[in-house]
Amino acid sequence: MRGNIISYMEMCQKEGASLQKGMNFRLKGKHSVILMSVRENSPYQDEITEDGTVLIYEGHDVPNTKDIVSPKLLDQPEFRESGSLNENGKFHKASQGYKNGIKGPDIVQVYEKIKKGIWSDNGYFHLVDSWIQKEEHRNVFKFKLVAVEGVTDETIPEDVTDRDVKRSRIIPASVKLEVWKRDKGKCITCGATDELHFDHILPYSKGGASLKSDNIQLLCARHNLQKSAKIQ
Numbered sequence: 001m002r003g004n005i006i007s008y009m010e011m012c013q014k015e016g017a018s019l020q021k022g023m024n025f026r027l028k029g030k031h032s033v034i035l036m037s038v039r040e041n042s043p044y045q046d047e048i049t050e051d052g053t054v055l056i057y058e059g060h061d062v063p064n065t066k067d068i069v070s071p072k073l074l075d076q077p078e079f080r081e082s083g084s085l086n087e088n089g090k091f092h093k094a095s096q097g098y099k100n101g102i103k104g105p106d107i108v109q110v111y112e113k114i115k116k117g118i119w120s121d122n123g124y125f126h127l128v129d130s131w132i133q134k135e136e137h138r139n140v141f142k143f144k145l146v147a148v149e150g151v152t153d154e155t156i157p158e159d160v161t162d163r164d165v166k167r168s169r170i171i172p173a174s175v176k177l178e179v180w181k182r183d184k185g186k187c188i189t190c191g192a193t194d195e196l197h198f199d200h201i202l203p204y205s206k207g208g209a210s211l212k213s214d215n216i217q218l219l220c221a222r223h224n225l226q227k228s229a230k231i232q
């Protein structure tokens, strides 16, 4: 669920796979999974824009092997050595297919590293565009993903045909970190430290802000459920 805080192990359990790479196209033939980070020391330039509703995700470099001195000086590849598409290539092909009206959008589950050992479930996105961008020394892939509501684990990517989706919004990592520190990594109601969730005090759907820590608090799964039951 979007806004949940999870560990790396829980992430792998949820996806039924060992998530070694940042980009995983159609894991098990269903949705794709990407791992993002906007932390200063992260290797790629991922960016949240349009009020938290859009993720611009950077493609990945050539694998770091003994023969390659500096992957950061080389164009990001689209193909493997064998000539088949790599993850950049597969995501690129899927988003171009959507852009050109050939297919529905691929569904992508996004996880974000907040700090060591702490990940946030950023929920499901639609992969809607991609391009190759010229940087100082080389070309990199950029992928545009829109946070959407109403996608579940059972949604099959190819069955999504509606192009007018309800956008959702994610909380910026800087706000999440601030809230985590302020609430000391605990549910503010009972002090529980597991199954935590970044909760909008005034819900986003009712006009509550996502961009300021004043409107975000840590709640455990139980107190989050209790609160949403009250609101509805």
Ligand SMILES: [Zn+2]
Pocket: 187, 188, 189, 190, 191, 192, 219, 220, 221, 222, 223
């Ligand atoms: Zn609680």
